[in-house]
Amino acid sequence: MSATKEQRGECAWCGGDAIIGTTCPRSIECPQCGAFCGHPCKRPSGHRAPQLHMSRITEAERMDREHAPHGNLLDGWRAAR
Ligand SMILES: [Zn+2]
Numbered sequence: 263m264s265a266t267k268e269q270r271g272e273c274a275w276c277g278g279d280a281i282i283g284t285t286c287p288r289s290i291e292c293p294q295c296g297a298f299c300g301h302p303c304k305r306p307s308g309h310r311a312p313q314l315h316m317s318r319i320t321e322a323e324r325m326d327r328e329h330a331p332h333g334n335l336l337d338g339w340r341a342a343r
């Protein structure tokens with residue numbers, strides 16, 4: 263078995279160094295606060311949250327798991343955080 267080299271590049275959504283083809287949490291709507299694609303998460307009070315909601319990240323991970331070209335993708339994600 264040959265190990266597939268991951269292709270990384272700058273994420274167009276958050277500017278991070280990400281594996282190409284993976285889902286950026288910012289590229290989906292937040293299921294928790296309803297923030298639109300590309301927008302930061304909001305607190306109920308209307309203030310911008312400094313971090314994305316956990317459920318938004320979990321949802322992006324779930325989508326990656328469905329389309330993942332790499333089996334150990336989530337390990338890479340965790341390590342990068
Ligand atoms: Zn990103």
Ligand SMILES: [Zn+2]
Binds near residue numbers: 314
């Ligand atoms: Zn949110």
